Amino acid sequence: MTTGRDDEAAPPGTGADAGTADPASAGGPPGTGASRAGGARPGEPLWGGRFGTPPAPEARALGRSLAFDVRLAAQDVEASVAHARALEAAGLLTAEEAARLEGALREVGAEIAEGRFAFDPADEDVHSAIERGVTERLGELGARLHAGRSRNDLVATDVRLWMREASRRVGGLVRMLVRTLAARAREHAATVMPGTTHGRPAQVVTLGHHLLAHAWALLRDLGRLEDQARRAAASPLGAGALATSTLGLDPAATARRLGFDRPFGNSIDAVSDRDAVQELLACCAILGTHCSRLAADAIRWSELGWAEVDEAYATGSSMMPQKRNPDVLELARGKAGRLAAAFQSLATVLAGLPLGYHRDLQEDKEPLFDAVDTLELVLPALIGCLGTLRFDPAAMRAAALAPELYATDVAEALVRTGVPFREAHRRVGELLRRLETEGRTLRDLTAAEWAAFGLEGGGALLDPDRSVRARAIPGGPAPQSVLAQVDAIEAALAMREGMGEHHETKVRVVEADAAHDWQRIPVPEGDQAPPGEEVVLFRAMDGRFSVGLWRRAPEEGPMEPPYHEMAILLEGEVELTLDDGTVLRAGPGDVIVAPKGARATWRSLSPVRKFWAIYREPEGAP
Numbered sequence: 001m002t003t004g005r006d007d008e009a010a011p012p013g014t015g016a017d018a019g020t021a022d023p024a025s026a027g028g029p030p031g032t033g034a035s036r037a038g039g040a041r042p043g044e045p046l047w048g049g050r051f052g053t054p055p056a057p058e059a060r061a062l063g064r065s066l067a068f069d070v071r072l073a074a075q076d077v078e079a080s081v082a083h084a085r086a087l088e089a090a091g092l093l094t095a096e097e098a099a100r101l102e103g104a105l106r107e108v109g110a111e112i113a114e115g116r117f118a119f120d121p122a123d124e125d126v127h128s129a130i131e132r133g134v135t136e137r138l139g140e141l142g143a144r145l146h147a148g149r150s151r152n153d154l155v156a157t158d159v160r161l162w163m164r165e166a167s168r169r170v171g172g173l174v175r176m177l178v179r180t181l182a183a184r185a186r187e188h189a190a191t192v193m194p195g196t197t198h199g200r201p202a203q204v205v206t207l208g209h210h211l212l213a214h215a216w217a218l219l220r221d222l223g224r225l226e227d228q229a230r231r232a233a234a235s236p237l238g239a240g241a242l243a244t245s246t247l248g249l250d251p252a253a254t255a256r257r258l259g260f261d262r263p264f265g266n267s268i269d270a271v272s273d274r275d276a277v278q279e280l281l282a283c284c285a286i287l288g289t290h291c292s293r294l295a296a297d298a299i300r301w302s303e304l305g306w307a308e309v310d311e312a313y314a315t316g317s318s319m320m321p322q323k324r325n326p327d328v329l330e331l332a333r334g335k336a337g338r339l340a341a342a343f344q345s346l347a348t349v350l351a352g353l354p355l356g357y358h359r360d361l362q363e364d365k366e367p368l369f370d371a372v373d374t375l376e377l378v379l380p381a382l383i384g385c386l387g388t389l390r391f392d393p394a395a396m397r398a399a400a401l402a403p404e405l406y407a408t409d410v411a412e413a414l415v416r417t418g419v420p421f422r423e424a425h426r427r428v429g430e431l432l433r434r435l436e437t438e439g440r441t442l443r444d445l446t447a448a449e450w451a452a453f454g455l456e457g458g459g460a461l462l463d464p465d466r467s468v469r470a471r472a473i474p475g476g477p478a479p480q481s482v483l484a485q486v487d488a489i490e491a492a493l494a495m496r497e498g499m500g501e502h503h504e505t506k507v508r509v510v511e512a513d514a515a516h517d518w519q520r521i522p523v524p525e526g527d528q529a530p531p532g533e534e535v536v537l538f539r540a541m542d543g544r545f546s547v548g549l550w551r552r553a554p555e556e557g558p559m560e561p562p563y564h565e566m567a568i569l570l571e572g573e574v575e576l577t578l579d580d581g582t583v584l585r586a587g588p589g590d591v592i593v594a595p596k597g598a599r600a601t602w603r604s605l606s607p608v609r610k611f612w613a614i615y616r617e618p619e620g621a622p
Contacts, residue, residue, distance in 0.1 A: 063359070065125045066119065066126060070112065075157075075158040076154070079158055079258065080134075083237060084098045086148070086253065087148065090247055097144075100138060104133075127154055148238075150239075150241035150357075152239070152242070152271040163276065169372075170375050170376065174222050176383050178493060184386065185207075186208065189208040189482040190465075192204055192205075192468055203405055206468050209477035209482050219492055225283050232280070235262070238254055239270035239271050240267065278350065280371075284372065289339075292335070295333040296333050306396050308392070309329065313384060313388065328381045328385050329385060338374055339371050339375070346363065403442040405467075407428055409461045411428045442462055443459075445459065
């Protein structure tokens with residue numbers, strides 16, 4: 001599917017006619033003639049010097065990847081610029097030569113982006129096209145660019161750069177969808193509706209509760225995207241074809257130039273590894289499943305008359321004038337199969353593949369591009385559709401009055417009188433069977449019958465508002481629990497967005513207690529909050545409350561009450577020693593909040609990156 005040619009292999013590669021800006025419009029045999037300034041003849045592949053016979057046209061057609069890997073042009077330019085600077089640092093280029101190479105690379109990149117670049121029949125992929133463009137501009141200097149690198153490490157680097165941006169874009173859309181669901185849930189925190197299991201009525205819940213079930217799943221998708229991005233933040237550039245080079249290049253410096261967290265740990269792994277692509281595809285497949293289930297619920301609600309899709313997100317029938325079909329939701333539901341297939345496609349390619357570069361690895365990019373493209377279509381459509389979906393609370397309430405929804409309430413009422421649950425379950429089941437044979441329901445029981453059953457005033461149990469209010473534990477359907485969940489989700493999003501450049505890094509805010517009615521308090525003068533965000537109150541696991549005041553703190557040293565610190569570990573491991581001798585440790589993605597009034601000292605156990613926040617207890621906290 002995509003590029004990443006092995007310089008030691010002889011991959012075929014057609015190209016577009018010289019002078020055309022369309023990389024897909026390939027045609028014609030390779031040209032012949034005098035050598036270019038870089039050494040290759042016009043129309044000859046970069047590796048052509050080893051061969052006396054040009055590739056067969058059908059071999060070129062099979063191997064050519066330019067039509068789709070041209071999407072990596074911007075990343076290829078950035079990686080090539082970083083490599084040119086690495087050659088300069090190694091003393092293989094002068095500063096002036098490196099600057100000229102960078103200028104030519106950026107010119108070629110701009111021409112490709114604007115559709116003005118003239119592709120050549122020998123351009124089998126975007127990497128060879130860019131290198132040719134630079135060599136045509138700079139002659140022998142351009143031919144020196146490829147020293148110390150292979151297309152094997154170059155393509156792996158390009159893909160990781162592309163994935164980094166793609167993951168951020170998809171993550172941004174997921175956050176927007178979560179915010180949409182949270183807003184609708186807040187709006188319908190008290191809207192009662194039937195909850196189902198096995199597709200059948202089960203218990204009364206609230207619409208807000210159901211919507212947030214999808215929001216929590218999507219929040220986990222964000223965590224997966226962030227985890228994947230952290231693991232993929234290793235630069236392959238400098239690994240060469242397999243075994244690095246003898247030119248004294250510095251992969252760590254190159255990694256820093258490209259914004260990676262670290263260089264590769266093993267050069268064979270660097271060019272062989274595609275599990276970073278696999279992992280992003282897995283994230284996309286799971287996210288697609290969650291989108292599909294969300295769409296399926298919305299479709300079902302529309303079928304039951306509980307919701308109506310806005311006309312902007314519906315279509316009609318070419319034959320039946322009355323139809324208004326939820327096509328956007330149906331397509332979102334169906335795309336899950338496509339996303340799962342993208343993951344399976346690459347997993348099949350990689351299974352049993354020995355280490356080292358193989359041309360099979362060209363098949364990594366098309367499923368990757370397609371998966372991201374699919375989500376960038378599905379997510380905005382879902383955001384718009386869910387944001388404009390018109391719910392019918394009255395219809396939902398009418399359905400929530402079905403007496404069978406309260407069977408568990410009745411059984412648990414017996415439990416509260418001291419009846420063992422299994423006995424209560426049996427007694428309620430027998431009652432329901434008897435009522436069914438009599439053509440009656442729980443609503444038909446008289447006060448005397450309820451009393452005889454052991455529940456004085458049991459008819460009051462058949463109230464949807466009472467039923468959901470009674471389920472007020474954290475994560476439950478009670479309106480106050482729903483609102484607490486909304487606040488928790490908004491806090492998780494605010495923390496990510498408040499971290500600025502590190503918004504893609506995992507933060508374990510699920511440690512917050514959703515049962516508490518979260519407060520929002522003003523930021524004290526002199527403290528810094530995330531731009532455009534209110535400061536959000538968090539509750540630590542031990543029940544103490546803290547408000548995040550987004551301020552940088554020293555790398556090490558004491559922290560004084562009443563303010564105390566929280567650190568979000570982005571990388572590495574730290575140890576926090578409290579004044580009572582307690583030692584806490586945290587690794588990447590962990591959040592440590594020091595207990596109230598504690599003095600503590602931080603110690604780095606390994607090189608760390610962290611985001612600091614200063615916390616203080618709000619008035620009235622325990």
